[in-house]
Amino acid sequence: MEQDIKIYITDREGVTHDIDAPTDMNMNLMEVVRSYELAPEGTIGICGGMAMCASCQCYIESEHELPEMSDDEEAMLAEAFNVKDTSRLGCQLHISRKMDGLKVTLAPEE
Amino acid sequence: MIQTDILIIGAGPTGLFAVFEAGLLKLKCHLIDALPQPGGQCAEIYPKKPIYDIPAFPEVLAGDLVDNLMKQIEPFQPGFTLGERADTIEKLEDGSFVVTTNKGTKHNAPIVAIAGGLGSFEPRKPQLENLSYYEDNGLAYMIKDPEVYRDKKVVIAGGGDSALDWSIFLADVASEVTLVHRRNEFRGALDSVEKVQELKNEGKIKLITPAEIVALEGANKLDAVQVKRGEEVTRLEVDAFIALFGLAPKLGPIADWGLEIEKNAIKVDNSLDYQTNIPGIYAIGDVNTYPGKLKLILCGFHEATLMCQSAYQRIFPDKRYVMKYTTVGGVTGFDGSKKEAPKAVVKAIE
Numbered sequence: 001m002e003q004d005i006k007i008y009i010t011d012r013e014g015v016t017h018d019i020d021a022p023t024d025m026n027m028n029l030m031e032v033v034r035s036y037e038l039a040p041e042g043t044i045g046i047c048g049g050m051a052m053c054a055s056c057q058c059y060i061e062s063e064h065e066l067p068e069m070s071d072d073e074e075a076m077l078a079e080a081f082n083v084k085d086t087s088r089l090g091c092q093l094h095i096s097r098k099m100d101g102l103k104v105t106l107a108p109e110e
Numbered sequence: 111m112i113q114t115d116i117l118i119i120g121a122g123p124t125g126l127f128a129v130f131e132a133g134l135l136k137l138k139c140h141l142i143d144a145l146p147q148p149g150g151q152c153a154e155i156y157p158k159k160p161i162y163d164i165p166a167f168p169e170v171l172a173g174d175l176v177d178n179l180m181k182q183i184e185p186f187q188p189g190f191t192l193g194e195r196a197d198t199i200e201k202l203e204d205g206s207f208v209v210t211t212n213k214g215t216k217h218n219a220p221i222v223a224i225a226g227g228l229g230s231f232e233p234r235k236p237q238l239e240n241l242s243y244y245e246d247n248g249l250a251y252m253i254k255d256p257e258v259y260r261d262k263k264v265v266i267a268g269g270g271d272s273a274l275d276w277s278i279f280l281a282d283v284a285s286e287v288t289l290v291h292r293r294n295e296f297r298g299a300l301d302s303v304e305k306v307q308e309l310k311n312e313g314k315i316k317l318i319t320p321a322e323i324v325a326l327e328g329a330n331k332l333d334a335v336q337v338k339r340g341e342e343v344t345r346l347e348v349d350a351f352i353a354l355f356g357l358a359p360k361l362g363p364i365a366d367w368g369l370e371i372e373k374n375a376i377k378v379d380n381s382l383d384y385q386t387n388i389p390g391i392y393a394i395g396d397v398n399t400y401p402g403k404l405k406l407i408l409c410g411f412h413e414a415t416l417m418c419q420s421a422y423q424r425i426f427p428d429k430r431y432v433m434k435y436t437t438v439g440g441v442t443g444f445d446g447s448k449k450e451a452p453k454a455v456v457k458a459i460e
Contacts (some may be wrong), residue, residue, distance in 0.1 A: 041399075042374025046228055046359060048405075052155055053358060075297035078269055079355055081237050110234065110358065 005100035030056035030090035049091035054080030056090035057107035114140035117219035122150020124395030124410030125225035126179040131418040133186030140189035144230035149176035185443020197363045221421040226397040228359035248332025268354035274302040281314040288316040375399035383420030392417045
């Protein structure tokens with residue numbers, strides 16, 4: 001569909017999926033992962049998308065310009081495990097046109 | 111042994127509302143929850159956040175929703191076993207169940223309703239070598255008795271409210287308190303952050319940021335930790351290390367109760383009564399799954415209501431009953447209280 005963008009998501013098993021993500025459904029990256037069942041339910045988006053757990057942590061593998069981190073996201077990542085410089089919380093990344101072609105890898109389950 | 115009609119595992123909104131619906135049917139409830147207070151996620155994770163999809167509440171804070179539920183179920187005098195995790199279940203010859211907690215508290219009921227949400231909240235553990243070796247041997251994830259730390263050298267790690275609050279509290283108890291956090295900023299109540307700053311200035315708390323504990327040392331018990339700040343690793347002699355990295359939910363021991371599990375949730379019969387594959391055990395709210403399941407509080411309320419009707423029929427198979435509206439029947443509490451709609455006044459106008 002016209003409003004869809006491409007996102008390349010590498011799951012926790014190392015398999016890369018070529019995903020069509022809608023920009024008109026007010027979705028975030030964590031929800032896209034769940035809608036395509038790329039991680040088992042109950043292991044991702046546990047807090048529901050409030051930046052209060054780090055179950056949707058992912059590593060950004062492309063050079064896209066992404067929205068800045070909120071204080072909540074920064075604080076949560078400061079307490080999370082397996083954090084890298086490229087870490088973001090999927091629930092805080094609202095799907096937009098600017099993300100077309102984005103490459104991300106899901107962080108391991110804690 | 112605690113005896114009740116419906117034993118509810120999990121005191122979140124769904125479990126609490128089940129007490130009300132059971133009460134209307136004159137069934138008594140007892141709730142077990144791993145957290146020290148009722149309310150589940152609403153009370154523990156986001157009490158100050160608004161919820162917008164509770165029918166007839168355009169906006170309600172999660173904490174207020176819990177307070178309202180507690181008030182609503184008060185007439186039905188529910189029992190609570192808080193701060194304990196339901197660990198094992200056993201079926202007796204009479205068909206009833208005995209659920210035992212991790213602290214050995216036993217509960218007996220003909221009906222068990224699992225309203226466990228995402229599971230019980232367990233401390234998040236840092237990823238360090240030999241972690242289990244030092245658990246309860248200098249390393250702790252929660253503080254049960256602060257007196258244990260009197261005149262001891264304590265290092266606390268974490269950046270949230272509990273790390274701040276315990277650093278403040280232990281500053282007067284322990285001989286030395288060091289707070290280690292990965293960032294310079296702390297996520298906590300403003301007055302706690304200011305108090306820690308004050309105690310740091312007074313030399314009562316040592317603050318090491320941005321830094322993290324990278325190793326634990328000690329032959330028989332914890333003697334020291336290694337703290338990494340930038341590229342530099344220093345050794346800090348301590349008697350105790352308290353890692354306060356928040357809580358994460360785990361389905362936990364319930365996963366071993368012989369229930370059918372799918373997608374980290376308990377499969378139930380949604381066409382009928384939310385019963386699991388074990389007759390007499392129901393699962394309601396976020397903990398269950400069925401085709402089309404939505405993890406919403408409002409769905410949990412609905413599931414709790416149908417579960418109670420089914421439970422009543424299981425307990426009293428020979429009794430006839432039809433659902434009664436509260437507006438018609440009122441609410442008669444086990445405490446003798448009675449709420450009912452005011453009667454219409456019939457009077458002639460002359």
